Amino acid sequence: MSTSKLLGRALFACFLLWAGDLLAQTEDAEAHQLLTVLAESSSTQKKAAVLQIAGSGDVRSRGWLESFANNKLGRIESSGQFIIVLENRGRNWTVESALTGENLGEISRRDIDTVRVNNALRNELEGILSVIDLKSPEEHSRLTAARALKGSVDGTLAERLPELMNDEKSDAVRAALTEALAIYKVEEQGDVAAVATLSGSLNSEARAALQQAMRSDDAALVAAATEAMASIEQKLTLNRAAETLYFGLSLGSVLVLAAIGLAITFGVMGVINMAHGELMMLGAYTTWGMQQLMPGQPGLALILSIPAGFLVAALAGVAIERTVIQHLKGRPLETLLATFGVSLILQQLVRTVISPLNRTVITPDWMSGSVMINEALSLTLNRLYVIGFALVVFAGLMLIMRKTRLGLEVRAVTQNRAMARSMGIKATKVDILTFALGSGVAGLAGVALSQITNVGPNLGQAYIIDSFMVVVFGGVGNLWGTLLAGMALGTINQLLEPWAGAVLAKILVLVFIILFIQKRPRGLFPQKGRAAEG
Amino acid sequence: MWLTRPLQERSTRIFLGVLFAALAIVSVLHVFMPQDSALYVSAYTVTLLGKYLCYALLAVAVDLVWGYLGILSLGHGAFFALGGYAMGMYLMRQIGDRGVYGDPILPDFMVFLNWQELPWYWLGFDMAWFAFIMVLLAPGLLALVFGFLAFRSRVTGVYLSIITQALTFALMLAFFRNEMGFGGNNGLTDFKDILGFDLRTDATRLGLFIATGIALAIGYVICRGIVTSKLGRVSVACRDAEARTRFLGYRVERVQLFVFVVSAMLAGVAGALYVPQVGIINPSEFSPLFSIEIVVWVALGGRATLYGAVIGAILVNYGKTVFTGIMPDAWLFALGGLFVLVTVFLPKGIAGLLFKPGKSRDASNTPSAQEAAA
Numbered sequence: 001m002s003t004s005k006l007l008g009r010a011l012f013a014c015f016l017l018w019a020g021d022l023l024a025q026t027e028d029a030e031a032h033q034l035l036t037v038l039a040e041s042s043s044t045q046k047k048a049a050v051l052q053i054a055g056s057g058d059v060r061s062r063g064w065l066e067s068f069a070n071n072k073l074g075r076i077e078s079s080g081q082f083i084i085v086l087e088n089r090g091r092n093w094t095v096e097s098a099l100t101g102e103n104l105g106e107i108s109r110r111d112i113d114t115v116r117v118n119n120a121l122r123n124e125l126e127g128i129l130s131v132i133d134l135k136s137p138e139e140h141s142r143l144t145a146a147r148a149l150k151g152s153v154d155g156t157l158a159e160r161l162p163e164l165m166n167d168e169k170s171d172a173v174r175a176a177l178t179e180a181l182a183i184y185k186v187e188e189q190g191d192v193a194a195v196a197t198l199s200g201s202l203n204s205e206a207r208a209a210l211q212q213a214m215r216s217d218d219a220a221l222v223a224a225a226t227e228a229m230a231s232i233e234q235k236l237t238l239n240r241a242a243e244t245l246y247f248g249l250s251l252g253s254v255l256v257l258a259a260i261g262l263a264i265t266f267g268v269m270g271v272i273n274m275a276h277g278e279l280m281m282l283g284a285y286t287t288w289g290m291q292q293l294m295p296g297q298p299g300l301a302l303i304l305s306i307p308a309g310f311l312v313a314a315l316a317g318v319a320i321e322r323t324v325i326q327h328l329k330g331r332p333l334e335t336l337l338a339t340f341g342v343s344l345i346l347q348q349l350v351r352t353v354i355s356p357l358n359r360t361v362i363t364p365d366w367m368s369g370s371v372m373i374n375e376a377l378s379l380t381l382n383r384l385y386v387i388g389f390a391l392v393v394f395a396g397l398m399l400i401m402r403k404t405r406l407g408l409e410v411r412a413v414t415q416n417r418a419m420a421r422s423m424g425i426k427a428t429k430v431d432i433l434t435f436a437l438g439s440g441v442a443g444l445a446g447v448a449l450s451q452i453t454n455v456g457p458n459l460g461q462a463y464i465i466d467s468f469m470v471v472v473f474g475g476v477g478n479l480w481g482t483l484l485a486g487m488a489l490g491t492i493n494q495l496l497e498p499w500a501g502a503v504l505a506k507i508l509v510l511v512f513i514i515l516f517i518q519k520r521p522r523g524l525f526p527q528k529g530r531a532a533e534g
Numbered sequence: 535m536w537l538t539r540p541l542q543e544r545s546t547r548i549f550l551g552v553l554f555a556a557l558a559i560v561s562v563l564h565v566f567m568p569q570d571s572a573l574y575v576s577a578y579t580v581t582l583l584g585k586y587l588c589y590a591l592l593a594v595a596v597d598l599v600w601g602y603l604g605i606l607s608l609g610h611g612a613f614f615a616l617g618g619y620a621m622g623m624y625l626m627r628q629i630g631d632r633g634v635y636g637d638p639i640l641p642d643f644m645v646f647l648n649w650q651e652l653p654w655y656w657l658g659f660d661m662a663w664f665a666f667i668m669v670l671l672a673p674g675l676l677a678l679v680f681g682f683l684a685f686r687s688r689v690t691g692v693y694l695s696i697i698t699q700a701l702t703f704a705l706m707l708a709f710f711r712n713e714m715g716f717g718g719n720n721g722l723t724d725f726k727d728i729l730g731f732d733l734r735t736d737a738t739r740l741g742l743f744i745a746t747g748i749a750l751a752i753g754y755v756i757c758r759g760i761v762t763s764k765l766g767r768v769s770v771a772c773r774d775a776e777a778r779t780r781f782l783g784y785r786v787e788r789v790q791l792f793v794f795v796v797s798a799m800l801a802g803v804a805g806a807l808y809v810p811q812v813g814i815i816n817p818s819e820f821s822p823l824f825s826i827e828i829v830v831w832v833a834l835g836g837r838a839t840l841y842g843a844v845i846g847a848i849l850v851n852y853g854k855t856v857f858t859g860i861m862p863d864a865w866l867f868a869l870g871g872l873f874v875l876v877t878v879f880l881p882k883g884i885a886g887l888l889f890k891p892g893k894s895r896d897a898s899n900t901p902s903a904q905e906a907a908a
Binding site: 515 | 606683684686687688689691692693695696697699700701703704707708710711822826830833863866867869870872873876877878881
C-alpha cells in the first residue's frame with residue numbers, strides 16, 4: 001500500500017470526523033439558542049419559548065422542560081453552559097450538561113443560575129409535556145401518557161386533543177384519548193353526549209366524573225350518567241367476581257400443593273403425618289438456602305430449588321419413615337402423636353440452627369409484577385405461577401399414579417394391603433417410596449410457598465390443619481378429590497372473606513367441614529371396594 | 535352403687551391415699567414451717583402444684599375417652615378453655631368497679647372497646663352458682679352437639695381426631711376476635727377475688743390448691759366408677775371392636791356420647807380451677823398444640839389406667855417448668871422427643887413399666903394387641 005493512499009484515507013477519515021462534529025455542533029448551537037431564549041425572555045414571553053422548544057422535535061426537549069418545571073434547569077454563570085441539576089442538597093450541587101448529558105460533577109450552587117418558572121407556566125407545562133409524550137414515536141409511551149391523562153385534562157389540552165387523535169394511528173391510544181377527553185367534557189362542561197363514551201369504562205376517574213354528573217341539576221345529564229353508571233357497576237361486579245375467583249384458585253392451588261402429598265401418604269399407609277407441614281418448611285428453607293448459595297441469581301436458584309426441595313424433603317421423609325413410622329405399623333393414632341413430636345423437633349431445629357426470625361426469599365424479576373387484564377382487574381404474576389405449578393405437580397403425580405409400575409403398586413396397596421402383599425408386592429418398599437414421594441411433593445409445595453408467604457419456622461403449622469381439611473373433605477386416596485376439595489375450599493374462603501372478614505371466613509369454612517364430615521364421613525369421593533370399610 | 539364401688543378397690547384407695555397425703559403434707563409445710571426453713575413450701579410452689587393438679591384432672595378426662603373409649607381427642611383443650619372462660623367471666627364480674635376504668639358493670643376491655651352494655655351471654659355471670667353451672671354446661675353442651683353429630687354418622691379414628699383438632703382451632707380463631715366479647719387476644723385477667731376471698735392472699739391460694747386436689751379425687755372416682763361399671767365395659771368393647779359391639783345390639787353412639795360429655799365436663803372443671811390460680815385465661819389455651827400435649831401426658835403415664843394420666847401430667851409439666859427455666863430452647867426438643875420415644879418404645883407408658891402387663895384386666899386388653907391381631 002502506497003504512502004499517498006494511506007495519507008488520502010487518513011485525510012478522508014479526518015474529514016468525516018470533522019463533518020460529524022460540525023453537524024453535532026450546529027444541532028447543539030440550535031439547542032443552546034432555544035434554551036438561551038427560554039432563560040432570557042421575560043416571564044410573559046416564556047410560554048412562547050417553551051412552545052418553541054416543545055415544537056422543536058428535539059429528543060432532549062422533554063428532559064429540559066421537565067427539569068425546567070421542577071426548577072432544575074440552570075446555567076453556569078461563568079461559562080453560560082446549560083445544565084440540569086441532579087442533586088440539589090447542600091452547598092455543592094451535582095449537575096449534568098443539558099446538551100450532552102455528560103456528568104459535570106459537583107458545582108457550587110452560587111455559580112448556578114436557575115432558569116425561573118412561575119406557577120401559571122408550571123401548570124401549563126404538565127399539559128405541554130403530555131403532548132410531547134403523545135407525539136412520541138413509541139406506541140407504548142403514547143399509551144402510557146394517554147392513560148395518565150384520564151382525569152387530568154385541562155382546557156388548553158382539551159383544545160389540542162382532537163387534532164392529536166386525528167393523527168393517532170393506534171386504536172388503543174385513540175380510545176384512551178377519547179375517554180380522557182370525555183371525562184373532561186363530563187366533568188367540566190356537563191356534556192351529555194360524552195357520557196355515552198364513558199358508559200362501560202372501568203376507569204376510576206370516569207366513575208368519579210359520572211358520580212359528579214349524577215349530582216348535577218341537568219335532568220338529562222343525570223339520567224344519562226345514571227344509566228352509564230349502572231352499566232359500569234355491572235361490569236365491575238363481573239370483574240370483582242373474576243378477581244375473587246382468581247384469589248380463590250390461587251389459595252386453592254396452595255392448599256392442593258400442601259394437601260396432595262398428605263393425601264398420598266394417608267391413603268396408602270393410613271398414616272397421618274403431622275410433620276408434613278414441616279417438610280414443606282424444609283422445602284421453603286431449601287429455596288432460601290439455594291438463593292444464599294447463588295447470590296445475584298435468584299431466578300436460577302429458584303428453578304434449581306425445585307429438584308433440590310423435592311430431594312431434601314423426600315430424604316427427610318424417608319428418615320422419618322425408617323426411624324419412627326415403621327415401628328408403629330397398624331397404630332395410626334400413635335403415628336399421629338409420634339410424627340407430631342417430629343414436627344416439634346424439626347421446628348425447633350430450624351429455630352436453633354438458622355434463626356427464629358423469618359428469612360427473605362427473593363422473588364425473581366420474571367415472577368414479580370402483574371398482568372393487567374383491564375383497568376379494574378390485574379393478576380399478580382407470582383400467584384399465576386403458583387397456580388400453574390400446582391397444576392403441573394398434580395399432572396405429574398397423576399402420571400406417576402396411572403402410568404408407572406410404582407403407581408400401580410401404590411394403588412394396589414391402598415385398596416387392599418393384605419391382598420397386594422399376597423400377590424407379591426413388597427409393601428415395605430412401596431411404603432418407603434410412597435412416603436418419599438409424598439414428602440417430596442411437600443418439599444415442592446414449600447418451594448412454591450416461599451414465593452408467596454413468609455419463610456419461617458412456623459410456616460408448616462400455618463398450613464397443616466388446612467391441608468388435613470382438604471384431604472378429609474376430598475376423600476382419602478383420591479387425587480381428583482384433593483384437587484377439587486382444595487380449589488373449592490380456597491374459593492369458598494375467598495368468597496366469604498369480603499363480608500365475613502378473614503378470620504371469620506376461616507372459622508366458617510372449618511365449621512362447614514365439620515358439618516360436612518357428619519354427612520359424608522369419608523369425604524367427597526370415598527374409596528370404593530371391599531377394603532374401604534377396613 | 536357405681537360411685538362407691540371404686541372406693542373398695544385397692545388401686546383407688548392407694549391413689550386417694552397418696553393424693554390426700556400429698557395435699558396434707560404440702561398444706562402443713564406451707565402453713566407451719568418457718569419461711570427460711572428448707573422444708574418450707576412457698577405460696578408460689580403451692581400455686582404451681584395446684585396448676586399441675588388441674589392438668590392432672592384434664593389428663594384423667596382425656597384418658598377416659600382415649601384409654602377407655604378409643605377416641606383420640608385432639609380438642610380437649612377446647613373444653614378446658616371453655617370451663618376456664620366461664621370461671622374467668624365470673625371473676626371478671628367480681629372485679630366490679632375496681633377495674634382501671636372503674637365501670638361497675640362492664641369489664642375493662644369492653645369499656646376500652648367502647649361497648650355500651652353487657653352482651654347477653656355475660657348476664658348472670660355475677661352469680662357464682664350460675665357461673666359454676668356454666669363451667670359444666672358450656673363444655674358439656676359443646677361436647678353433646680359435636681359428639682351427637684360425629685358419633686351418629688360414625689366418624690371414627692383419625693378422621694375424628696382431625697376434626698376435633700379443627701374444632702379447637704376454629705374456637706381459637708373465634709376467641710381471638712375482639713368482637714366475640716371475650717377480651718380477644720389478651721383474654722380475661724386482673725382478677726381480684728373469688729367468692730369474697732382475695733385471690734392474692736396465700737390462704738386463698740392454699741384453699742384453691744386443696745379444692746383442686748379434692749376435684750381431682752372426685753373426678754378420678756367418677757371415671758373409675760364409669761370404667762368399672764357395665765357402661766365402662768361396653769365402652770371398652772367399643773374401643774376394641776366397634777362394629778362387633780354394634781352387632782351385639784349395643785347403641786355404640788350413645789355410650790360414646792355419654793362418656794365424651796362426661797369427659798368434656800371434667801375438662802371444664804379442670805379449666806375452671808386453673809384460671810383463678812394462674813390468674814389469666816386467653817385463647818392460647820385453645821391452641822391445637824396444647825390439646826395434643828395433653829395426649830402425650832396420658833401416653834407417657836400410661837393409657838387406660840387413669841392414675842397413669844395423673845403421673846404423666848405432673849411429670850411432663852414439672853419437666854416443662856424445669857426445662858423452660860434453665861434452657862428454654864431445649865423444651866420443644868424434649869417434648870418432641872418425648873412424643874416419639876413414648877409412642878415407639880413405651881406404648882404402655884410409665885404405668886406399664888411399674889406394673890407388669892397381664893395382672894390387670896385392662897392391660898391384657900390393650901387396643902394395640904387387638905389391632906395387631908386384626
